Amino acid sequence: MPTTLRAFAKINLGLYIGPRRADGFHELRTVYQTIDFCDSVRVSAGPGAGIEIRCQNPQVPRDETNTCWRIAERVMKALKQRRRVVIQIEKNLPIQGGLGAGSSDAVATMLGLERELGLPLSAHDKLEIATAIGSDVPLFLVGGTMLGIGHGEQVLPLPELPPMAVTVATPNVGVSTPKAFADWDALAASENAALTPGSVASRIDVFSRSMFVWLAGSLSGVPVKDRDRAETPLLDFVRAGIENDFERVVFPQYPELREVKRVLEREGAKYASLSGSGSALYGIFDSPKPAEQAAAALKAKGVEARASRTLTRQEYWKNLVIS
Numbered sequence: 001m002p003t004t005l006r007a008f009a010k011i012n013l014g015l016y017i018g019p020r021r022a023d024g025f026h027e028l029r030t031v032y033q034t035i036d037f038c039d040s041v042r043v044s045a046g047p048g049a050g051i052e053i054r055c056q057n058p059q060v061p062r063d064e065t066n067t068c069w070r071i072a073e074r075v076m077k078a079l080k081q082r083r084r085v086v087i088q089i090e091k092n093l094p095i096q097g098g099l100g101a102g103s104s105d106a107v108a109t110m111l112g113l114e115r116e117l118g119l120p121l122s123a124h125d126k127l128e129i130a131t132a133i134g135s136d137v138p139l140f141l142v143g144g145t146m147l148g149i150g151h152g153e154q155v156l157p158l159p160e161l162p163p164m165a166v167t168v169a170t171p172n173v174g175v176s177t178p179k180a181f182a183d184w185d186a187l188a189a190s191e192n193a194a195l196t197p198g199s200v201a202s203r204i205d206v207f208s209r210s211m212f213v214w215l216a217g218s219l220s221g222v223p224v225k226d227r228d229r230a231e232t233p234l235l236d237f238v239r240a241g242i243e244n245d246f247e248r249v250v251f252p253q254y255p256e257l258r259e260v261k262r263v264l265e266r267e268g269a270k271y272a273s274l275s276g277s278g279s280a281l282y283g284i285f286d287s288p289k290p291a292e293q294a295a296a297a298l299k300a301k302g303v304e305a306r307a308s309r310t311l312t313r314q315e316y317w318k319n320l321v322i323s
Contacts, residue, residue, distance in 0.1 A: 002044035002086075003112040004322040007104035008311060009037045009093050010139060011166070011275040011282050014242035016207035017184055025135070025151035026181060029207040031158065031242075032139045032146040034311045035166055035282075040090040040322065041068065041105050043112030048084030055089040067106040067133055074129045075110050079119045087112075096174040098276030100136050107140035111320070136276075144313030147211070160312045164284050165291035167269070169260050169298050169305040173279040175250055180277040183249035210242050246277045257281060260303055267294035 010032045018027030051072050053062040064070060068087045076085065087109055093101035107130065114120050121129070130137040135152040147156045251258040257274065260281050264272035268290050269283030285291040291307040298305035311319070 001323075002042050002088075003115045004040060004042045005108040005112050005320055006322060007039040007041050007093075007101070007108040008034050008140070008143070008316060008320075009099035009101065009104060009168075010034050010136070011099065011168075011280075012244060012273070013271075014207065014210070014273070015244045015246060015276065016204055017181075017188075017245045018204040019188070020185060021151070026184075027204060028135075028148065028150070028152045029204055029211075030148040030152060031211075032136070032148050032155070033161065034140075034143045034313075034316050035168065035308050036311050036315075036319075037093065037099070037168055037306065037308045039093050039101060039105055039108075041108035041112060042088040042090075043072075043109055043116055044086045045081075045083040045113060045116040046086075049082050051085045051087070053087050053089065055091060057089075057091040057095075059095050060089060060091060067102040067137070068109040071106040071110050071129060071133050071137075072113060074132065075113045075121065078121060078125050078129065079113075079117060081117055081119070083117070085113065094170045094280060096176065097170055097280040098175070098274065098278045099168070099170075099280050100140065100276070103134050103137040104140045106130070106133050106137055108320075115321075142313065143311065143316030145310075157313065161310060163312070164310045165286070165288045166308045166310060167264060167267075167283045167285065167291045167294040167298070167305055168308050169264070169281045169283075169295075169303055171257060171260060171279050171281075171303050173254055173257065175254065175278040177277045180246055180250055183253075184245065187249055207242070244274045247274050250274060250278050254279065260298065263298055263301065263303075264294055267297055269294065 013031040013033055015030040020026050051069050053066050053069055072085050072087060089105055093099050095101065126141055127138055130141055131153045138153050139146055139148060139155045142155050142157055145158045145161050147158050257278055261272050264283030269285055272283040274281050283294055288307060295305040295307045
């Protein structure tokens, strides 16, 4: 019988971009958080050979450019298997939305193939394959709250944030990540040349300090200055100055995305941000009701939105497999 899994989305709680490295990637710092919003991926492996992608969304590629195709090919090679693999994707997450949809679908494909073949991969092989497919693929092998470093592919589990209500907005806009990085490079060059305070080259250090302030309060019980004990650790993180650098280059080109963030803030979001390079945005709320009201307010303005919630690591793995 085919194996069906949920491919959960992620949001970025802050994203700081460092200089371009010798390998062409940018040094990044971010906190990933999985949320209860997903595609579903159905995987079967039968007699024959080859890989087939099925999806009703015409934007989803059905050839070797699809992340599910690429990861299936590597899994079959690693396990030394020859089967006909069929991958059926039900898309709910936006393409080019910054929610990690393609990467999450890829990991669901990997885990589905393991179950179908009855041949588990080693943890080392899983990580190696995931890293080869994309920078944010490895995070879906962990789930929950995670620190992303390197170019985002190195993932370290963090203490779980408390459950939080989230409104996810998915405007009908596609943001190219490579172009967003190119625009960031242009901004970085101009700011560093001008020797402005807080120039782009020092952003990684700022993020590291923010992380230290946050974790000092979250882990050791040491009170952060002006901290209200009734508030969540996330607010300590926000006070420390966490933000998404992509907003500086994406919002000027897509002002409608800036307006979505303003709506989330007006509706009472404790924190609102672009996720990844966008175009999805999210707001974090005190409880489900205001999150639902924010989603309704955005829908009234013609912006697709839904209320969701964060997933802990345990919830992520418990709810991953449907059948």
